[in-house]
Amino acid sequence: MNKRKSLLIGIAAAVAVPFALGAALQAAEPAKAPKAAEGINVGGGEQGIDGVIIPGPPITANDFMSKKHRDFPKGMTCAECHDVTFSTVDTVASATRQMARSSMQLSQEEIWAKIVEFLPGRERFALTTAIDNKPLATTVDMVLDKEEKVLYVVSEVGTEKLLQIRKNPYISAVHFAGWTLAEGGPKLWRSTQINGTAEVIPSSDPRFSVAVDKYNLVRVTKERSVRRFDLIRIQPEQIWYFDTTLGEGYAVYQLWQRGRTGVIAD
Ligand code: HEC
Numbered sequence: 703m704n705k706r707k708s709l710l711i712g713i714a715a716a717v718a719v720p721f722a723l724g725a726a727l728q729a730a731e732p733a734k735a736p737k738a739a740e741g742i743n744v745g746g747g748e749q750g751i752d753g754v755i756i757p758g759p760p761i762t763a764n765d766f767m768s769k770k771h772r773d774f775p776k777g778m779t780c781a782e783c784h785d786v787t788f789s790t791v792d793t794v795a796s797a798t799r800q801m802a803r804s805s806m807q808l809s810q811e812e813i814w815a816k817i818v819e820f821l822p823g824r825e826r827f828a829l830t831t832a833i834d835n836k837p838l839a840t841t842v843d844m845v846l847d848k849e850e851k852v853l854y855v856v857s858e859v860g861t862e863k864l865l866q867i868r869k870n871p872y873i874s875a876v877h878f879a880g881w882t883l884a885e886g887g888p889k890l891w892r893s894t895q896i897n898g899t900a901e902v903i904p905s906s907d908p909r910f911s912v913a914v915d916k917y918n919l920v921r922v923t924k925e926r927s928v929r930r931f932d933l934i935r936i937q938p939e940q941i942w943y944f945d946t947t948l949g950e951g952y953a954v955y956q957l958w959q960r961g962r963t964g965v966i967a968d
Contacts (some may be wrong), residue, residue, distance in 0.1 A: 747777035748881075749889050749946070760785040761844075763796035767804035780804070790899075798942060798955050805953035809965045813943050813958040814851075817894055820943070821846045821877065824917075829855070829875045829936075831866035831900070838866060844875070844936065845917040851960065854913050855925070855934040864902050864932055871899040873936060880946075885928075892945045898938040905931065 716937040741754035753775055761784045764870055780786055780800055789798050808816070823845070830839045840863050844853040853875075857864055867873065873896075880891030903909050914924060922930065941958040948954065959966065 706958050723930075744782070746791060747775070749777055749926045751775050751777050753782060758784045759944075760787065761907045762786065762789045763800055766800065771804075799957075802955040802957055803967075806951050807953060807965055807967070808948070808960050809958050811964075813941075813956045816945065816956070817941060817943055817958060818846065820879075820892055820894060825877050827849050827853075827855075827875045827877045827896075829863065829873060831863045831870065831873055833866045838862060842875075842934075844877070847917075851938065853936040853938070854917055855936065856914070857934055858930060859904075859932050862906040864934070867934065869898045871901065873898060873900045875936065890946050892947070893943075895942040895944070896936070896938045897940050898936055900937045903933040903935055905929070905933075907933075909933070909935075920966055 741756040744753045744755055746790050756772070756774070763786060767780075774783070779798070786797070786800070787957070795966070804909070804922055807813075821844075824843045824846070827844045828839050829840055829842045829844075830837050832838065840861075842855045842857065842863075844855050846853050875896045876893060878893035879892070880893075881887050881889045903913070905911075910928075910933050911924075913935075914927060914931075937960075939959075939960050943956045943958060944954055945956070948956070
């Protein structure tokens with residue numbers, strides 16, 4: 703028990719009025735630090751830290767934590783303590799944005815550096831294209847061009863994703879790494895979730911040859927690649943970089959947006 707509390711109890715006991723003791727105890731309790739027994743312990747999260755639910759008021763996806771918000775165990779989400787109304791169509795992005803906005807963001811330059819470090823070579827992605835409201839997810843190997851801030855993929859000519867991109871250039875792609883039930887390892891996760899546009903570059907286009915040479919994109923000889931492959935150039939407009947190792951105070955979700963600089967707060 704701290705000095706202030708025992709002093710207050712002492713005074714309260716001296717005047718010997720029971721309700722005054724209750725009031726004094728309440729007044730001595732700092733508003734921010736939760737009592738040991740406060741809240742409902744709902745057990746371990748991803749990294750083995752127990753979640754403790756202390757119900758808060760209902761909020762919407764556009765409400766963000768103030769600096770005065772009470773502390774809570776690492777790994778808990780807003781929806782565990784609040785009824786959150788997600789009024790926008792894209793609920794996943796909204797919850798992500800809410801988590802991101804409620805903690806610190808790195809600068810755009812720092813987020814980009816993390817993305818570059820996470821994508822050092824030819825990296826496997828799930829790439830999603832869509833036409834007529836029907837999405838198609840496929841796996842591809844992508845190489846990041848750090849200067850242009852674009853990604854390159856080769857694809858066998860005539861595959862469905864190429865047909866889709868020609869009709870609708872909007873794509874989403876994700877590369878992820880981390881703990882799985884099957885593979886074990888430390889319970890840490892990283893991912894890049896890309897939204898942007900894609901362009902199909904046939905082998906007759908001079909850019910095809912340049913990219914194939916520069917990125918060592920094909921596993922067959924270049925002579926064969928000309929007949930077999932089309933190149934896809936992906937331009938990310940935004941990237942959600944997810945990283946559970948960023949450290950205290952930083953949001954696990956960091957948003958990079960093309961053309962922005964510094965720390966963005968919107
Ligand atoms: C451990 C439970 C818990 C979690 C997790 C939690 N909150 Fe809260 N929140 C509360 C409680 C309880 C209050 C009411 C004030 C108080 O008692 O501290 C509150 C108050 C608030 C308020 C109003 C006061 C303020 O600080 O701005 C907002 C807005 C809010 N929370 C948003 C969020 C968001 C956004 C997240 C997720 C990033 C979140 N909360 C996560 C428990 C939680």
